[in-house]
Amino acid sequence: MSIQILMPALSPTMEEGKLAKWLVKEGDEVHSGDILAEIETDKATMEFEAVDEGRIGKLLVAEGTEGVKVNQPIATLLGGDEKASPARPSPRSPLEGEPSSRSELGGGMAKAGPTPPPKAAKAASTLPQGDGVGELSDPEIPEGTEMVTMTVREALRDAMAEEMRRDDTVFLMGEEVAQYQGAYKVSQGLLEEFGARRVIDTPITEHGFAGLGVGAAFAGLRPIVEFMTWNFAMQAIDQIINSAGKTHYMSGGQMRAAIVFRGPNGPAARVGAQHSQDYSSWYSHVPGIKVIAPYFAADAKGLLKAAIRDPNPVIFLENEIAYGRSFPVPKLDDFVLPIGKARVVKPGRDVTLVAHSICVGLILEAAEKLAVEGIDAEIVDLRTLRPLDTATVIESVKKTNRLVTVEQGWPICSIGSEICSQVVEQAFDYLDAPPIKVTGKDVPMPYAANLEKLAIPHVEDVVAAVKVVCYRS
Amino acid sequence: MSEPSKAETAGVRDNSKASTPVALKQFYADMLLIRRFEEKAGQLYGMGLIGGFCHLYIGQEAVVVGMTAAKREGDQVITAYREHGHMLACGMDPKMVMSELTGRASGYSKGKGGSMHMFSAEKHFYGGHGIVGAQVPLGTGLAFANKYRGNDNVSITYFGDGAANQGQVYEAFNMAELWKLPVVYVIENNQYAMGTSVERSSAETHFYKRGSSFNIPGEQVDGMDAVAVHAAGQKAIAWCRAGNGPTILEMKTYRYRGHSMSDPAKYRSRDEVTAVREKRDPIEHLAQNLIAQKLASEDDLKAIDKETRAVVNAAAEYATASPEPDPAELYTDVLV
Numbered sequence: 151m152s153i154q155i156l157m158p159a160l161s162p163t164m165e166e167g168k169l170a171k172w173l174v175k176e177g178d179e180v181h182s183g184d185i186l187a188e189i190e191t192d193k194a195t196m197e198f199e200a201v202d203e204g205r206i207g208k209l210l211v212a213e214g215t216e217g218v219k220v221n222q223p224i225a226t227l228l229g230g231d232e233k234a235s236p237a238r239p240s241p242r243s244p245l246e247g248e249p250s251s252r253s254e255l256g257g258g259m260a261k262a263g264p265t266p267p268p269k270a271a272k273a274a275s276t277l278p279q280g281d282g283v284g285e286l287s288d289p290e291i292p293e294g295t296e297m298v299t300m301t302v303r304e305a306l307r308d309a310m311a312e313e314m315r316r317d318d319t320v321f322l323m324g325e326e327v328a329q330y331q332g333a334y335k336v337s338q339g340l341l342e343e344f345g346a347r348r349v350i351d352t353p354i355t356e357h358g359f360a361g362l363g364v365g366a367a368f369a370g371l372r373p374i375v376e377f378m379t380w381n382f383a384m385q386a387i388d389q390i391i392n393s394a395g396k397t398h399y400m401s402g403g404q405m406r407a408a409i410v411f412r413g414p415n416g417p418a419a420r421v422g423a424q425h426s427q428d429y430s431s432w433y434s435h436v437p438g439i440k441v442i443a444p445y446f447a448a449d450a451k452g453l454l455k456a457a458i459r460d461p462n463p464v465i466f467l468e469n470e471i472a473y474g475r476s477f478p479v480p481k482l483d484d485f486v487l488p489i490g491k492a493r494v495v496k497p498g499r500d501v502t503l504v505a506h507s508i509c510v511g512l513i514l515e516a517a518e519k520l521a522v523e524g525i526d527a528e529i530v531d532l533r534t535l536r537p538l539d540t541a542t543v544i545e546s547v548k549k550t551n552r553l554v555t556v557e558q559g560w561p562i563c564s565i566g567s568e569i570c571s572q573v574v575e576q577a578f579d580y581l582d583a584p585p586i587k588v589t590g591k592d593v594p595m596p597y598a599a600n601l602e603k604l605a606i607p608h609v610e611d612v613v614a615a616v617k618v619v620c621y622r623s
Numbered sequence: 624m625s626e627p628s629k630a631e632t633a634g635v636r637d638n639s640k641a642s643t644p645v646a647l648k649q650f651y652a653d654m655l656l657i658r659r660f661e662e663k664a665g666q667l668y669g670m671g672l673i674g675g676f677c678h679l680y681i682g683q684e685a686v687v688v689g690m691t692a693a694k695r696e697g698d699q700v701i702t703a704y705r706e707h708g709h710m711l712a713c714g715m716d717p718k719m720v721m722s723e724l725t726g727r728a729s730g731y732s733k734g735k736g737g738s739m740h741m742f743s744a745e746k747h748f749y750g751g752h753g754i755v756g757a758q759v760p761l762g763t764g765l766a767f768a769n770k771y772r773g774n775d776n777v778s779i780t781y782f783g784d785g786a787a788n789q790g791q792v793y794e795a796f797n798m799a800e801l802w803k804l805p806v807v808y809v810i811e812n813n814q815y816a817m818g819t820s821v822e823r824s825s826a827e828t829h830f831y832k833r834g835s836s837f838n839i840p841g842e843q844v845d846g847m848d849a850v851a852v853h854a855a856g857q858k859a860i861a862w863c864r865a866g867n868g869p870t871i872l873e874m875k876t877y878r879y880r881g882h883s884m885s886d887p888a889k890y891r892s893r894d895e896v897t898a899v900r901e902k903r904d905p906i907e908h909l910a911q912n913l914i915a916q917k918l919a920s921e922d923d924l925k926a927i928d929k930e931t932r933a934v935v936n937a938a939a940e941y942a943t944a945s946p947e948p949d950p951a952e953l954y955t956d957v958l959v
Contacts, residue, residue, distance in 0.1 A: 353798065361794075361795065362767055400735060405750070
C-alpha cells in the first residue's frame with residue numbers, strides 16, 4: 151500500500167507552482183525531514199520535506215514541470231510500516247503551520263510541511279486570474295502601442311527600477327526589501343542593480359523607519375517606504391499622517407515630504423484578523439496625502455511611477471493576491487499615468503459597478519455572469535482613491551441609473567459610503583434604485599476557511615446586489 | 624557635572640575650540656533675546672492674542688544657544704513644540720515667529736501652524752512637531768539624507784526627558800547607530816514631562832545612558848551653562864561629522880514656567896523654582912562671568928538688554944498689527 155505525496159501550498163495564497171528539482175529518485179528510502187524536492191513559487195524557491203517514512207515509489211511529476219496545482223499528487227511513497235495515513239495535514243508545530251506571523255507571510259526560505267489541508271489555498275480561487283481582461287482600452291495609452299504581458303509584481307518592480315535609474319534621490323527601504331529580494335518578491339533584483347546605499351533593509355521598526363523616511367523626504371530625498379503589509383503600518387500611522395501628511399500645510403507650503411508608502415493591503419488568505427485588513431478608507435479620509443489602489447499591471451506601473459514623482463506623500467495600496475496576476479502592459483520608455491483618474495474598464499448600459507484593487511477582478515467576473523442573464527454592467531476601476539474621481543462615477547450612473555460599489559473593507563465609512571453619498575448628492579434624480587454597497591462584513595477577519603469566505607465579498611454577492619438594484623431578484 | 628563618556632575616554636572627540644570672549648557676549652545677547660521674546664509671548668497669551676498651546680522656553684536658553692554656536696551652516700535642527708528659542712537661535716526673524724504665534728498671515732507658516740509648528744528651509748530648521756518623540760525619527764532621517772548625499776552635515780535633534788521614554792526614540796537610536804548616521808541627540812532634561820517628574824516616569828533617570836544598549840556614546844552636560852553646552856556641542860558635532868555615528872548629550876536644565884501657558888505647575892514647589900532661578904539662571908550666571916572677567920561692563924549689558932527689548936517690542940507690534948490669513952488660505956498648501 152502506498153500513500154500519495156501531494157504538491158504543497160507553501161504560502162497563504164499559493165495555488166500552483168513549479169516542481170523545480172527532485173532531490174530523491176524512485177526507490178530511495180526517505181525519513182521524515184529529508185528534503186524531497188525544490189518547489190518554485192512565484193515568490194521563492196523552497197525546499198520540500200518528507201513527513202512520512204518509506205520508499206519512493208513513483209515520481210508522478212517530472213522535474214521542471216510548471217503550473218503544478220496545489221494538492222496534485224506528485225509522487226507515491228511505499229509505506230515501511232504501512233501505518234502512514236494518506237494525505238493528511240502535516241503535523242507541523244504552530245510556528246511552522248499556517249502563516250500567522252510576518253516571517254511566514256513572505257514564504258521565503260522557511261521550510262514548509264508537504265500536505266496542507268485540502269482547501270488551504272482556495273480562498274481566492276473564485277477570483278479570475280485576470281489574464282486577458284486588461285486588454286480593454288485605456289485612453290492614456292496611445293493606439294497601436296505594443297503590449298507585453300507581465301505580472302503586477304513585475305510591473306511594480308519595473309516602475310521602481312525605472313524611477314531609481316532616472317533619479318538618484320529615489321531609494322527603497324523596508325523590511326526584507328534588499329537581500330531577501332522582498333517578502334513578496336516585489337523588489338527582486340533591485341539590490342543587485344542599485345546597491346545597498348539605495349535598497350535598504352530595515353529592522354522591524356515600522357514607526358521608526360517610516361519617520362526616518364519622512365525626515366529624509368523633508369531633506370529632499372524621495373523615499374519609497376515598503377511596509378511588508380499595511381497591517382504593520384498602523385504602528386507608523388502617526389508619522390504617515392501627522393508628519394508626512396500635515397507638514398506642508400503646517401509650514402505654509404515651505405516644507406514637504408515627497409514620499410511613497412507602499413505594500414500589500416487587504417486580506418490575503420487565512421491569515422486571521424490582524425493580518426487581513428483593508429485600509430483604503432482609513433487613508434482616503436486624510437487631507438494632505440494621495441491614495442492609489444490599482445488592480446491591473448499597467449496601472450500599477452504607470453501610477454507607481456507617478457507616485458514616486460509626485461511631490462506629495464502617496465499611499466500606494468497593493469494586493470498580495472493580485473501580485474501574481476498577469477496583464478498586458480504598454481511597452482513604452484516612460485509610461486506614467488495621471489493620479490486621480492478612474493477608468494471605465496468596460497462600458498455597459500444597465501448598472502454601474504465600482505471597485506478598486508482586487509475587487510475590480512471580482513466585478514469583471516460578476517459582469518460576465520450578469521451578461522449571461524442579460525444585464526449589461528459598466529465597470530469603473532477607481533485606481534486612485536484620493537483624490538477620488540467622482541466625476542467618472544457620476545457620469546456612468548447618469549447613463550446606467552444604478553450603482554453597486556464593491557470593496558473588501560468594512561462597511562461603515564467605507565469607500566462605497568463616500569461614493570454613494572456623492573452620487574446621491576450629485577445625481578439623485580438619475581437613480582432608479584437606491585445604491586448598494588457590497589463590502590467586507592463588519593467583523594474582524596475570522597481564520598476558519600468557511601467563516602473567512604463569508605467575511606469577504608464574492609462574485610455571487612455582487613450578482614445578487616445587481617439584481618436588487620435592477621429589480622430582478 | 625558631566626561624567627566621562629565612552630567617546631571621551633577613547634579620546635576621539637575634537638576638543639580644540641573654546642568659547643571666545645566675543646562669543647560669550649553673543650551668548651548673552653542670544654539668550655536674552657529668547658528670554659525677552661518668551662516673556663512677551665506669555666504676555667500676549669494672557670491678553671488673548673496668542674491662542675491654543677504655547678510652551679515657553681524660559682530657563683532653558685543656554686541649551687539652544689550653546690548648541691547653535693557649535694553648529695555650522697548646513698547642519699539641520701529639529702525639535703518638538705517648545706521651539707521658539709530654537710528658531711530665534713537659528714536666526715529666524717522674531718517678527719515672523721511672533722506673527723505665527725498670533726496666527727497672522729505674516730507668520731512663518733502663514734498663520735496655519737501656530738506656536739508648535741514653524742519651519743524654515745532657508746535656516747535648516749525642520750520644525751516644530753507636536754507629537755512627543757516624533758521628531759526623533761524625523762531628525763534621524765535628516766541625518767540619513769546627509770549620509771546618503773555624502774555631505775558631512777549633522778542633524779541636531781532635540782527632545783525632552785518626556786519624549787525619551789517613547790518607543791520610537793529607540794527605534795531611531797537603533798537605526799542611527801546601525802547605519803552610523805550623523806545625528807546629535809540633545810535630550811533637554813528639564814526634569815518634568817509636563818507634570819510628571821523624571822523620578823516618577825523614568826526607570827533610568829540618567830538620560831545620557833539611554834543609548835548604551837545601542838552603543839551610542841552619551842554625556843551629561845550642565846544645560847544651565849552656555850559655555851559648557853557649547854564645548855560639549857562642539858565635541859559631539861565633530862564626532863558625528865567625522866563619521867562616527869550618533870551621539871547623545873543630556874542637558875540638565877530647568878523650565879521656569881509651566882509645561883504650557885495653561886499649566887498651573889502645582890507639581891513642584893515655588894521654592895524649587897525660585898532656588899533654580901537664584902542659583903543657576905543661565906543668563907544671570909553668564910552676566911556675572913562677563914563682568915568678573917571684565918569682558919563686559921554693566922552698561923554694556925544694559926545696552927544689550929535695551930536693544931533686545933526694542934527687537935521684541937517691534938516683533939510684538941508687527942505680530943499684532945498684521946492681518947489674519949486670507950480665508951482663501953484655508954484650502955492652500957494641503958497638497959503641493
